[in-house]
Amino acid sequence: MQTVQEMSADEKQQLIQGPGDEWTYEMRRQCQEILPGLYLGPLQVSKSLETLQSYGVTHILCIRDAQEAFSVRPRFPDHFQYMTLDVRDNEDQNLIKLFPQAKEFIDQARLAGGRALVHCNGGISLSPSFVVMYVMQEVGLSWEDALHMVQNRRYCISPNGGFLTQLKEYESIYKAHIAVQGFPQQQQRAVSRRKREEDDDADELREQELQERKRAYTENANGDDSDDNAMQT
Template identity: 75%
Template sequence: MSIPSIPSEEALRNLVQGPGDVEWRYEMRRECQEILPGLLLGPFQASKSQEVLRSLGITHIVCIRDAKEAFSVKPRFPGQFQYLTLDVEDNEEQNLIRLFPQANAFIQQALSQGGRVLVHCNGGISLSPAFVVMFVMQHCQLSWEDALHLVQNRRYCISPNGGFLTQIKEYESIYKANAAIARYPTAQMQRVVSRRKRDNDDDEAG
């Protein structure tokens, strides 16, 4: 599955703002919400009922947990759904950018197969939303602010901690650089080759 390129500023605004008719209620923090088609975000609570997961059409689950929660926050139905489990420290020093590619590849593959993915941590407030914001940013080619607002406008209670927010901001320049290289790999390689040739010529001339 791929999100189509955004045709206009108005369409981008609509995508980021999301459905305007949702009235957020406190108890909704215990449920999961659909962030993009096929991508849902929520707390561990949302992953505990096989009946609910089936009703939502979930096929894949990303379980993100602090290592000390491993005894309680864990895959509940390993035979029924495909899981990716990531042990992550829920503190501001934790490097999310290093762990994100694994989650990104799992989500991308699931969506490309027509699956539906639930991403959760314990509370669905800080840890799993940080991963989902990075995914949305890269997948929809958005700025970090727009990606954060897009997720927040669908799950109002998210609040990534300060360290995660800093990494979300950093990830914008990383994904844009990677996208630029992917678009122009031949041109990049030719520049490197010609630069090396110039350097060699200069060495020989010297």
């Protein structure tokens, strides 16, 4: 998928705004496609084998509070690949620490041509926060644009205040990571550029020295001819 750096301003705006489907209350019980191969929804969707198969789901990321383990759990392990994360839905819960394994799981599904469903109990706070972080990094959006992009597809999401703060923090983290990844290439290009400049300078110096030697040889040769002519006279 294109990153925002590869998009025009209109394409970026269209991506964030989404399809613009009319939202109804019943849709909060369904899942919505956020990116190709990435769905977000509530527990109800994960309980229906027929529904999951109709969406072509292959991987399910089940995010739950430990107290919900009796209901929010893998239900069809013979049909789908699961990952379960126990996450407290309170403002002190560290999402950033848990996100890398969630991202890896979603990436595995999408890279294999599959489809991942990310869900929690209500699909309101926990699972949307992880999906916003994924969209932010995958597409290269600010935390606000990523939040709006997910919200424009699943209108009922509402991450708690602590999660919103972490979304802001994660924007700086993922951008710094990208900058660090790009630094060796930038450094290598700078070294190569300096080497070319040094080689050019060395070539120019050698050419100057060669011209000086030619000039000196010519002057010496002309001087010898003058002396011979003087002797003949």
